[in-house]
Amino acid sequence: MILLLPFLAILVIIVVALFGAAVPGLDFLFGVVFPYAAITVFLLGIIYRVLKWARSPVPFHIPTVTGQQKSLSWIKSSKIDSPHSSPGVVGRMAMEILLFRSLFRNTKMEMKSGPKLVYGSSKYLWLGAIVFHYSMLVIVLRHLRLFMQPIPQFVLALQNVDGFFQVGLPGIYVTDGLIVAALLFLFLRRLYDSRLRYISLASDYFPLLLILSIAVTGILMRYFLRVDIVSVKELAIGLFTFHPFIPRDVGVLFYAHLFLVCVLLAYFPFSKLMHMPGIFLSPTRNLANNSRMKRHVNPWNHPVRVHTYEEYEDEFRDRMKAAGLPLDKE
Amino acid sequence: MLQYSFNSYTGTLKDGMMYDTGKIVTGLVVFAALFTSPFWYNLSNGKALKRPDIVLPTAPNEQQCCADSEYMRCDHMVMLDEWRFAVVRDGQTYYTSSTGRKFEMRFTKTCLGCHPNTSQFCDQCHNYIGVNLYCWDCHNKPNTGSEGSRVAQILNPEPENQDGASRSPVFLHRTIRRDRIK
Numbered sequence: 001m002i003l004l005l006p007f008l009a010i011l012v013i014i015v016v017a018l019f020g021a022a023v024p025g026l027d028f029l030f031g032v033v034f035p036y037a038a039i040t041v042f043l044l045g046i047i048y049r050v051l052k053w054a055r056s057p058v059p060f061h062i063p064t065v066t067g068q069q070k071s072l073s074w075i076k077s078s079k080i081d082s083p084h085s086s087p088g089v090v091g092r093m094a095m096e097i098l099l100f101r102s103l104f105r106n107t108k109m110e111m112k113s114g115p116k117l118v119y120g121s122s123k124y125l126w127l128g129a130i131v132f133h134y135s136m137l138v139i140v141l142r143h144l145r146l147f148m149q150p151i152p153q154f155v156l157a158l159q160n161v162d163g164f165f166q167v168g169l170p171g172i173y174v175t176d177g178l179i180v181a182a183l184l185f186l187f188l189r190r191l192y193d194s195r196l197r198y199i200s201l202a203s204d205y206f207p208l209l210l211i212l213s214i215a216v217t218g219i220l221m222r223y224f225l226r227v228d229i230v231s232v233k234e235l236a237i238g239l240f241t242f243h244p245f246i247p248r249d250v251g252v253l254f255y256a257h258l259f260l261v262c263v264l265l266a267y268f269p270f271s272k273l274m275h276m277p278g279i280f281l282s283p284t285r286n287l288a289n290n291s292r293m294k295r296h297v298n299p300w301n302h303p304v305r306v307h308t309y310e311e312y313e314d315e316f317r318d319r320m321k322a323a324g325l326p327l328d329k330e
Numbered sequence: 331m332l333q334y335s336f337n338s339y340t341g342t343l344k345d346g347m348m349y350d351t352g353k354i355v356t357g358l359v360v361f362a363a364l365f366t367s368p369f370w371y372n373l374s375n376g377k378a379l380k381r382p383d384i385v386l387p388t389a390p391n392e393q394q395c396c397a398d399s400e401y402m403r404c405d406h407m408v409m410l411d412e413w414r415f416a417v418v419r420d421g422q423t424y425y426t427s428s429t430g431r432k433f434e435m436r437f438t439k440t441c442l443g444c445h446p447n448t449s450q451f452c453d454q455c456h457n458y459i460g461v462n463l464y465c466w467d468c469h470n471k472p473n474t475g476s477e478g479s480r481v482a483q484i485l486n487p488e489p490e491n492q493d494g495a496s497r498s499p500v501f502l503h504r505t506i507r508r509d510r511i512k
Contacts, residue, residue, distance in 0.1 A: 051354070054350065054354040055347065058349070147368035149372060149458075156462060159462060169407040226405055226408075228403050228404055230382070230455050230458060234381050237372065241372045242369075277357075299349075
């Protein structure tokens with residue numbers, strides 16, 4: 001069921017999009033209304049959730065570090081893995097965001113015959129994740145050729161690099177193959193490992209399948225069942241200039257692709273995909289490990305009523321004096 | 331003194347206090363600016379946003395294309411690729427269209443015969459959607475000044491053999507190499 005639900009959801013989305021493309025009159029809904037709605041939900045949803053996160057206090061100083069803390073001058077500290085200053089934190093965050101350093105440090109526990117418990121480095125998750133994310137980035141940036149007029153130079157340059165091998169016509173983009181391979185790996189990885197399958201939810205499979213179906217419809221449109229790309233750009237430019245325009249016969253497949261993207265955008269703020277802004281707000285990564293240098297006070301510490309010794313002495317002075325006890329004040 | 335009331339369910343403070351406001355707002359502004367960049371980029375340019383106008387062949391030159399326009403609009407590059415393969419690998423010269431007409435599989439002669447001005451035909455859409463052609467990296471581009479067209483004439487001489495064995499330079503090159511091997 002956990003696996004069936006995402007599959008069914010994807011199927012329904014595609015069927016709805018194909019229906020929308022087939023019924024005359026609905027193309028305005030699928031080509032203009034849904035994209036604008038999805039963009040709005042994506043943008044406002046992310047802003048809303050980040051502002052909500054920003055309201056949650058981080059009372060405890062909780063960086064999780066993997067290096068020697070800065071202490072005495074003659075003990076070598078780890079400036080990136082256990083940063084004590086802002087530049088160190090920036091470096092650590094950059095390595096986390098750009099290189100997925102936490103995943104690179106991933107280890108796996110395995111029971112070998114013996115029985116023997118073995119811990120080993122496991123880089124496959126890191127590899128799949130970084131291949132997917134960078135392919136996704138390149139593909140999104142490549143799409144700017146359809147969103148922007150005139151096309152920025154860097155987009156054309158990126159296309160040239162991505163299409164470096166010049167295989168076939170239209171030329172194959174390396175990232176198209178890489179993203180499908182990476183997504184399939186990330187998907188099968190959850191199915192293959194029984195422990196991972198046990199902790200996987202429908203909300204883990206759904207984004208993978210959704211992005212995979214976006215990639216597949218895109219690949220189909222470029223290499224196999226080509227659509228009129230000039231009309232596609234016309235529609236996109238219409239959206240991005242607030243002059244919505246539905247060109248004639250763009251192709252059914254295009255509407256499936258577009259609707260899947262709309263679903264992804266609208267789903268984004270409510271899903272695990274919020275790790276995109278979330279990584280910037282991870283207290284275990286973005287705090288400096290400086291608790292030996294700076295005092296961190298819980299912002300909501302309750303004002304505790306204390307009874308100081310002075311007050312105590314004032315209260316019992318007479319009886320203390322009678323008992324012959326020493327007093328601070330006579 | 332401290333008057334916060336903590337909502338343990340949502341993990342937020344009820345008075346809505348925000349932490350690190352400067353950093354959060356900066357980050358959100360950068361994100362929103364990047365995400366909406368196609369909007370303000372296009373609006374600030376505000377020209378040449380319409381579908382490009384391609385110049386179609388007119389009266390005296392007009393004849394049936396080797397495939398219908400619906401196919402050519404989306405799939406012309408596939409046909410060119412197939413032609414290239416047929417000529418270079420299989421040594422074929424002619425393509426028979428669905429209407430039964432024969433076309434010589436030569437871009438510069440057949441295609442440019444009807445669409446001689448590449449800048450008003452090919453480049454219109456290619457530039458609009460950012461297609462980087464690498465045809466002219468190796469081949470001489472026709473209609474690009476006197477020198478270019480002269481070289482093109484040498485490479486693609488107009489008169490052809492009676493048996494239709496007009497050959498592309500690449501094909502000739504291959505023939506020569508075969509002879510050498512013999």
